[in-house]
Amino acid sequence: xxxxxxxxxxxxxxxxxxxxxxxxxxxxxxxxxxxxxxxxxxxxxxxxxxxxxxxxxxxxxxxxxxxxxxxxxxxxxxxxxxxxxxxxxxxxxxxxxxxxxxxxxxxxxxxxxxxxxxxxxxxxxxxxxxxxxxxxxxxxxxxxxxxxxxxxxxxxxxxxxxxxxxxxxxxxxxxxxxxxxxxxxxxxxxxxxxxxxxxxxxxxxxxxxxxxxxxxxxxxxxxxxxxxxxxxxxxxxxxxxxxxxxxxxxxxxxxxxxxxxxxxxx
Amino acid sequence: xxxxxxxxxxxxxxxxxxxxxxxxxxxxxxxxxxxxxxxxxxxxxxxxxxxxxxxxxxxxxxxxxxxxxxxxxxxxxxxxxxxxxxxxxxxxxxxxxxxxxxxxxxxxxxxxxxxxxxxxxxxxxxxxxxxxxxxxxxxxxxxxxxxxxxxxxxxxxxxxxxxxxxxxxxxxxxxxxxxxxxxxxxxxxxxxxxxxxxxxxxxxxxxxxxxxxxxxxxxxxxxxxxxxxxxxxxxxxxxxxxxxxxxxxxxxxxxxxxxxxxxxxxxxxxxxxxxx
Numbered sequence: 001x002x003x004x005x006x007x008x009x010x011x012x013x014x015x016x017x018x019x020x021x022x023x024x025x026x027x028x029x030x031x032x033x034x035x036x037x038x039x040x041x042x043x044x045x046x047x048x049x050x051x052x053x054x055x056x057x058x059x060x061x062x063x064x065x066x067x068x069x070x071x072x073x074x075x076x077x078x079x080x081x082x083x084x085x086x087x088x089x090x091x092x093x094x095x096x097x098x099x100x101x102x103x104x105x106x107x108x109x110x111x112x113x114x115x116x117x118x119x120x121x122x123x124x125x126x127x128x129x130x131x132x133x134x135x136x137x138x139x140x141x142x143x144x145x146x147x148x149x150x151x152x153x154x155x156x157x158x159x160x161x162x163x164x165x166x167x168x169x170x171x172x173x174x175x176x177x178x179x180x181x182x183x184x185x186x187x188x189x190x191x192x193x194x195x196x197x198x199x200x201x202x203x204x205x206x207x208x209x210x211x212x213x214x215x216x217x218x219x220x221x222x223x224x225x226x227x228x229x230x231x232x233x234x235x236x237x238x239x240x241x242x243x244x245x246x247x248x249x250x251x252x253x254x255x256x257x258x259x260x261x262x263x264x265x266x
Numbered sequence: 267x268x269x270x271x272x273x274x275x276x277x278x279x280x281x282x283x284x285x286x287x288x289x290x291x292x293x294x295x296x297x298x299x300x301x302x303x304x305x306x307x308x309x310x311x312x313x314x315x316x317x318x319x320x321x322x323x324x325x326x327x328x329x330x331x332x333x334x335x336x337x338x339x340x341x342x343x344x345x346x347x348x349x350x351x352x353x354x355x356x357x358x359x360x361x362x363x364x365x366x367x368x369x370x371x372x373x374x375x376x377x378x379x380x381x382x383x384x385x386x387x388x389x390x391x392x393x394x395x396x397x398x399x400x401x402x403x404x405x406x407x408x409x410x411x412x413x414x415x416x417x418x419x420x421x422x423x424x425x426x427x428x429x430x431x432x433x434x435x436x437x438x439x440x441x442x443x444x445x446x447x448x449x450x451x452x453x454x455x456x457x458x459x460x461x462x463x464x465x466x467x468x469x470x471x472x473x474x475x476x477x478x479x480x481x482x483x484x485x486x487x488x489x490x491x492x493x494x495x496x497x498x499x500x501x502x503x504x505x506x507x508x509x510x511x512x513x514x515x516x517x518x519x520x521x522x523x524x525x526x527x528x529x530x531x532x533x534x535x536x537x538x539x540x541x542x
Contacts, residue, residue, distance in 0.1 A: 083438030095430035110438040145535040
């Protein structure tokens with residue numbers, strides 16, 4: 001049994017289909033990258049898995065997670081899985097943290113909700129999680145407010161929150177897009193290490209082909225709500241079957257050429 | 267608290283002004299220079315003297331004593347109106363914000379209707395049914411301002427509910443109730459404080475006007491609003507009569523506004539000067 005099976009998932013707002021009957025499976029401990037431009041439906045897909053789509057969306061098809069059908073699950077039942085069996089890291093680490101709540105309590109949240117931990121115990125675990133995500137001086141970090149930390153530190157907190165309950169599935173929705181290039185690499189390496197360590201599966205959503213290629217072994221290329229190509233990283237780079245995949249690769253090459261000096265920037 | 271006060275001019279000035287009002291309240295139960303209701307025809311329109319520190323009104327009643335005792339009505343009005351307005355307004359506002367789309371529209375209409383209903387008319391209705399008293403005036407003020415509080419609460423809560431950190435909290439499996447408690451309420455706090463201080467000001471002023479219309483605190487119990495209204499006809503003969511209750515009202519209204527402003531700064535960690 002696969003950990004996650006998405007079958008003919010369709011998400012529509014009124015008449016407009018933002019995700020159009022996509023299917024993919026994710027085995028336990030494996031990873032998949034969802035790549036595509038803005039509006040290709042990759043974020044909507046991840047929100048559908050988390051059960052966080054707005055009320056106005058109509059969803060059809062099937063998503064099975066650990067053998068359980070998620071479409072049609074009540075919000076209450078779905079909330080038992082969120083943050084517990086499945087965790088999510090968001091794009092903008094500053095706005096994804098409550099500005100008026102100390103970091104410690106925010107990391108402690110999922111542990112208190114799902115594991116019934118007391119605040120004291122949860123804060124103890126939060127301290128360990130801070131160390132695990134490589135934050136220096138975790139005691140100070142737990143007492144800090146989000147605005148007192150740097151972007152990279154905040155994203156590490158986001159990761160700590162998502163992984164607090166040791167989820168089977170981690171969804172990372174453009175987790176490094178809002179970060180400095182130098183920090184991006186650190187955060188990507190951290191996600192890599194932690195996902196391996198925990199044996200979690202990973203859905204990595206991005207528009208950045210080079211990033212996804214170092215994070216996952218499989219890539220699903222999305223365009224206008226459809227998966228136009230589903231391939232391994234190696235075969236996608238060597239022989240892209242779809243014209244849109246080719247364009248993505250070309251775009252990534254342009255950037256590479258620029259750095260290696262054969263392109264525009266001297 | 268000391269740390270919070272440091273450099274926070276609004277909070278310091280406001281606290282002093284509010285403290286003055288509360289000392290008048292305490293003083294009113296212990297000592298007044300004269301019986302505030304004692305009529306002494308000989309002292310009619312008496313100026314500032316050692317007998318009447320702030321002078322006396324037409325009936326020769328001591329102004330200072332009336333102001334001291336009048337603080338009771340003012341602070342009672344402020345406290346009750348804020349309690350009514352904030353309790354009703356905040357719970358209504360949050361309920362609407364988290365309600366399903368279908369239920370939202372009729373509830374928003376209800377708030378808009380309540381908002382359009384003039385407070386004075388509500389006070390007249392209540393006074394006609396229950397008789398004019400401080401309590402009917404306070405209820406009218408509280409109900410009328412509750413609609414405004416509900417409106418602001420709803421709009422601010424919408425913004426908070428649409429924020430990334432609420433989505434992130436949902437992604438952690440938080441229930442709606444937990445999100446209201448841990449995320450919506452704390453982030454509403456700053457705007458609610460401003461609302462509460464505005465309600466204090468509005469209610470003190472509204473009580474004054476309602477008393478003036480004969481819909482508030484009935485005579486002879488001294489009220490700053492009625493003192494102000496009563497002195498209106500003598501404004502050219504004896505302007506000081508209007509100035510004293512006027513100053514008293516300004517001190518309360520301004521004091522609470524400044525405290526609201528200052529406390530907001532203390533609660534918002536991003537506005538704090540020193541790091542925790």
